[in-house]
Amino acid sequence: MRVVAVTACPTGIAHTYMAAERLERAARKLGHAIRVETQGSMGIENELSATDIAGADVALFAAGIAVRGRERFSGLRIVEVAVQDAIKDPERVLASLGG
Amino acid sequence: MAREIAFTFPLEHGLHARPAAALHEAAAGLRSSITFVNSRTGRSAPVASTLGLVATLTRRGDPCVLSAEGDDEEHAAATLSAFLAGPFLAADTVSPAPPAEAERPLPRALRGEATRAWRGTPVSGGTAFGTFAALETEAEAPPAAVPSSLSPERETEAFREAKGAVAAAIERSLSLAPDATARALLRAHLAIVGDVVFGGRVEAVIAAGGGAATAVTAVAAEFAATLSDSGDALLAERAADIDDLARRVRRALAGECGGTARDLPMDAIVAAGELSPSEFLALDRERLRGLVLERCGATSHVAILARAAGVPCVAGLPERRLATGTQAVIDGDRGLVVTQPSPSVRAFYRREAERRETRRARLRAVAARRGATADGRPVTVAANASSVEEVRLAVAEGADGIGLFRTEFMFLGRTTPPSEEEQTELLGEAVRSAAGMPVTIRTLDAGADKPLPCIPLPAEPNPSLGRRAIRIYEQFDELIGAHLRAILRASAAGPVRVMFPMVASVEEARAMRVLLAREQERLAECGTPFDPNVRLGVMIEVPSAALLVDRLAGEAAFFSVGSNDLLQYLFAADRGNPGVAGLSSPLHPAFLRLLARVVGDAHACGGRPVGVCGEAASDLGALPLLVGLGLEHLSVAPDRVAEIKGALADLDAGACAEAALATLDLDAASDVAAALGRASLRAAAPLASPAIVRARSDSASREAALRELVGLLDVDGRVSDADAVEDAVWAREDIASTAVGLSIAVPHCASPHVRSDSVAALRFVRPVDWGAADGEAVSLAVLIAVRPGSGTRHLRLIAALSRRLMDDECRQRLLGAVDDRELAAALDAALEEGER
Numbered sequence: 044m045r046v047v048a049v050t051a052c053p054t055g056i057a058h059t060y061m062a063a064e065r066l067e068r069a070a071r072k073l074g075h076a077i078r079v080e081t082q083g084s085m086g087i088e089n090e091l092s093a094t095d096i097a098g099a100d101v102a103l104f105a106a107g108i109a110v111r112g113r114e115r116f117s118g119l120r121i122v123e124v125a126v127q128d129a130i131k132d133p134e135r136v137l138a139s140l141g142g
Numbered sequence: 143m144a145r146e147i148a149f150t151f152p153l154e155h156g157l158h159a160r161p162a163a164a165l166h167e168a169a170a171g172l173r174s175s176i177t178f179v180n181s182r183t184g185r186s187a188p189v190a191s192t193l194g195l196v197a198t199l200t201r202r203g204d205p206c207v208l209s210a211e212g213d214d215e216e217h218a219a220a221t222l223s224a225f226l227a228g229p230f231l232a233a234d235t236v237s238p239a240p241p242a243e244a245e246r247p248l249p250r251a252l253r254g255e256a257t258r259a260w261r262g263t264p265v266s267g268g269t270a271f272g273t274f275a276a277l278e279t280e281a282e283a284p285p286a287a288v289p290s291s292l293s294p295e296r297e298t299e300a301f302r303e304a305k306g307a308v309a310a311a312i313e314r315s316l317s318l319a320p321d322a323t324a325r326a327l328l329r330a331h332l333a334i335v336g337d338v339v340f341g342g343r344v345e346a347v348i349a350a351g352g353g354a355a356t357a358v359t360a361v362a363a364e365f366a367a368t369l370s371d372s373g374d375a376l377l378a379e380r381a382a383d384i385d386d387l388a389r390r391v392r393r394a395l396a397g398e399c400g401g402t403a404r405d406l407p408m409d410a411i412v413a414a415g416e417l418s419p420s421e422f423l424a425l426d427r428e429r430l431r432g433l434v435l436e437r438c439g440a441t442s443h444v445a446i447l448a449r450a451a452g453v454p455c456v457a458g459l460p461e462r463r464l465a466t467g468t469q470a471v472i473d474g475d476r477g478l479v480v481t482q483p484s485p486s487v488r489a490f491y492r493r494e495a496e497r498r499e500t501r502r503a504r505l506r507a508v509a510a511r512r513g514a515t516a517d518g519r520p521v522t523v524a525a526n527a528s529s530v531e532e533v534r535l536a537v538a539e540g541a542d543g544i545g546l547f548r549t550e551f552m553f554l555g556r557t558t559p560p561s562e563e564e565q566t567e568l569l570g571e572a573v574r575s576a577a578g579m580p581v582t583i584r585t586l587d588a589g590a591d592k593p594l595p596c597i598p599l600p601a602e603p604n605p606s607l608g609r610r611a612i613r614i615y616e617q618f619d620e621l622i623g624a625h626l627r628a629i630l631r632a633s634a635a636g637p638v639r640v641m642f643p644m645v646a647s648v649e650e651a652r653a654m655r656v657l658l659a660r661e662q663e664r665l666a667e668c669g670t671p672f673d674p675n676v677r678l679g680v681m682i683e684v685p686s687a688a689l690l691v692d693r694l695a696g697e698a699a700f701f702s703v704g705s706n707d708l709l710q711y712l713f714a715a716d717r718g719n720p721g722v723a724g725l726s727s728p729l730h731p732a733f734l735r736l737l738a739r740v741v742g743d744a745h746a747c748g749g750r751p752v753g754v755c756g757e758a759a760s761d762l763g764a765l766p767l768l769v770g771l772g773l774e775h776l777s778v779a780p781d782r783v784a785e786i787k788g789a790l791a792d793l794d795a796g797a798c799a800e801a802a803l804a805t806l807d808l809d810a811a812s813d814v815a816a817a818l819g820r821a822s823l824r825a826a827a828p829l830a831s832p833a834i835v836r837a838r839s840d841s842a843s844r845e846a847a848l849r850e851l852v853g854l855l856d857v858d859g860r861v862s863d864a865d866a867v868e869d870a871v872w873a874r875e876d877i878a879s880t881a882v883g884l885s886i887a888v889p890h891c892a893s894p895h896v897r898s899d900s901v902a903a904l905r906f907v908r909p910v911d912w913g914a915a916d917g918e919a920v921s922l923a924v925l926i927a928v929r930p931g932s933g934t935r936h937l938r939l940i941a942a943l944s945r946r947l948m949d950d951e952c953r954q955r956l957l958g959a960v961d962d963r964e965l966a967a968a969l970d971a972a973l974e975e976g977e978r
Binding site for chain 2: 053054056057058059060061063064065068081083084085107125126127130131132
């Protein structure tokens, strides 16, 4: 499964990056391909390109606030979870994406 | 022909009982009859009547005249001028009330206690635990019934006896008074009881047929009404003193002895409607922990006494709600009283007390080191002193020497100048008391503006621009010769520098150098020991001298900016005159430009060092600019040394220099203040340090843990307002618990009350419930606190740290740390790995 994800939390200092790290590790372990864009204190980093999005099976938003640039994902199936869930149990979050 | 002294009333709180009594005492030895006239209110009073003086309703800025008439009127005028210029200014000093914080929310730990917490007005700071003791005060007790004998002679006699008894009781209290503020107030009360105008009025009413008690009540009411009707809240508060004393005289008439000590339970928080100053002084200080009053003004004498005694006081709470015997906490800083405090409230205040103590200890440690900025630029923080006692105090406070030793005290209160021997003795004692540190002695600074009875000078129409300081030296050649020899001889006792005040030209500086050399020669001829290498300095107080520093460098080895006079002369504005005081400011670009030029010229001429010894030196707002402009020495009041050294130790000299340079092109002091507010002048503290981690925390709840974490930042000087930072952290926790599995929590906030970006951590002895949805407990909490708009470097490090915390190995290292040092090292390692 190829996943594009966006993480963002209200303060943007810590949990955004914690969630990104957890999702990347879990995806590696489960054998999924994942690219994670962080929308945090330093703005948007690892920004997903149109190619990334076009090649993905599913988009995952692990966010406590509105995701910026949401329109980029139109046409793609979007699954939204709380940012803390992505940190707490990233494997279950990835499993819930199906596919 | 009377002698008159015209002056602008200088004291901030007006002519209240303490300065009035001080003026009365200053005039006590004079034969002339002396009258005080206030031209604004049109009221006048003999100086001998303290009450009459208070009833002139004099406020700061009022045009006033003291006139002396009698066979010693010349001497009287000189004595009073000296008194007005010196001791009188100190008669008004009071420690400030805690800032009103009613607008600020309570700390979170106390919000749950709303049902048993009362918020009043903070009057005197500090915190204490205790038990309420309701006090019925004399103001509420029915007036003592005093039968009148109907004989005016017997009544007059009874009045005089009662007055004597009250005065004797005050004398007794005076001998036991615990602090200078209490003594000053008691002396004022003594003056009111013995007041000639008051006594005269009472006796006149008695003679007209009124009984003594009735007469006292009536006359006291007249005076009190004058004050109450003045429309001035400050003066109206002073009516309480008159009521207080009238009541005591009536009690004495009724045969009750005054000033009885009240029995208090242990650890008493006294609750009363209103307390008179004498009632406060009669309270057992050993047992008194706090005061809760229904009525008490922030500038009333009870408030002033409570602050001087360090007794917390909250006003505006109806005392009837506070039952005797109830346990309570009084928080005089927040204006808060909590009855039957829960264990968590007690823990909150215990921890606050510990934090305060730790902060104090840190400040003491900073004060013990020589003054320097965080990046190691030395800036000596010396003290100003006017007596041997102040030198000792300065040394105890950690001063790096005495930057300004005023010599006028040796000449005060005497009609002939002190001999060379006397001066040598006093100055030598001051130098020995400085424990080997340098003492910069300023030569006599007297003249038309600061008259001394032993240096007779004619009055001048514009004394601050007249013959003062070195401008009178030629006329008093013999006296100044002896004075300089005494200063030189004191250099045999330890390192001494000599500094001349009010130099305005190169010729003057040269003349001073010649004068000093002449006295050195005289001493050498007699074989009297002194240090031949005593350095000569010039004070920069006159703008002309400031513009001549490169030329003055030929005569002087160092410069010291007397900022008070320099500001006044630069802006042509008297700081004591509220009408123009706003014109001058040490933050004004004009002053800063002048200072930059002085420092630049002095450094260019053989690296002459420059210091500041005026009030600007202890202005925390101006400090980064003084450092940034390159000043090497500061000299401040002894009790400010530790605070200034602490502030200095936080500054980054390079950032200050940049900021100072930028302010020179601004328009106004307010622009400079705003620019400083935006600039980042503090040295960047490392994100993590052993001071802000605890490897064995016994905090047992999320509340306690967050409080402990923010407390670590507070004690380390990393936050400006701990309560506000704690609230910001909670604002994030309230959205969702920051515990997210893996038995760690990462609470965080961005708050303007954070001074330097920080990563603090607690490793808990027992896992703590962090309010997570699944109830999972937390063994490690890492608090991240940053300033909004913090640099990207820190945010990048923190983002990387957040990622690293998701790594098992990294977490195991943090969880396995056995002490604070290891925990800090593990955090550092995690941060460093992020940097790669």
